[in-house]
Amino acid sequence: MTSTPSVVIVDDEVDHALIVRLVLHQVVPDATVAIMTDPRALAQRLVETPLGSLVLLDHNLDGRDGIELLPLLAAERSDLRVVLLSAALTETNRLRALAAGAYDAVEKPSSVAEWRSFVTALLDMAAVPAARSQVA
């Protein structure tokens, strides 16, 4: 186990995912960040994701409701901390996400400063093993 934080961005909007990765690297330079733009068979595709990784799961994935993926992820990889991110999150959906096993559910931060406080609050720097950045 190393102290390198590992983050997986699950977002069908490639441009947004790439920008968020840049922001994450600015906020946490040594973080390894993987991007998954295809939500199909997500749980299986996360098999090689380091233990305890932080997963930033978009709410609306190419027409699919990210909340519906949460129970599957929890069943396959209960070690992952999955945070549901939405461009516009309602209280109802926040509660649905938490009930479905999300670690948290929040609106997408809109500035680098907001990302900084969001990510540093979430990452457990000491407990997450390393992986190489990759676009899946």
Add this chain to the structure above:
Amino acid sequence: MVTAERMPESLIEQLALLDDTSDNLLGSFLRTVSHDLKTPLLTVSLALELLGDAFPADDRGRVAREALTSGMRDLEGMLDAVTGVSRARRRILRDEPTSLVDVLTGHMVISDDEVSRVLTRVDARSVTEAFSALSGGLLNLRLDVRDDSVAISAALPEAIVELDGSCVAALLGSLTQYADTPVAKLAACEVLLTRQGGALRCGGGRLWLQIPAVIAE
């Protein structure tokens, strides 16, 4: 002339269904607009910030960047205003009666009527959020207690003192003009009150609320 009374029952049902459908479509449209436009806006906003960090700009670059930032801010304001209306249409409302005195706490009330036994029959937030939209502080409220409702009015802020009629109509008629004004929040409150049998309108330089209410025995 065709009147509702003379229409066949089946046609009235069809019209009602059509009305429901268009209302649902409007709700879906507002929800989609507020959600789907937000992500690309966030992307541009973050990208702009990163560009600013990576490439120190000369004068032209600075002007261009400031224009982009300002345009983004305007777009975000407009989107937030639409999101506010969209959420008000779907917000889960509390339906327990609230004492009118509690709703009015913190404001100066001018009224000839006894208000201590009046219970409002709306989610109190529909009213208190309208007050907050007008001012962060104390308001001078005029009150008129009727058999089944309470009418409350307060002066509109200078910026929107000319506004006349529905805030929702004003906002959706011109996001550019009203998105970053109290009209955006008032429009959301108008939606909330309408859903509960009340009303919110502007006129004569004042905001008017009509709130369903009962007088406790």
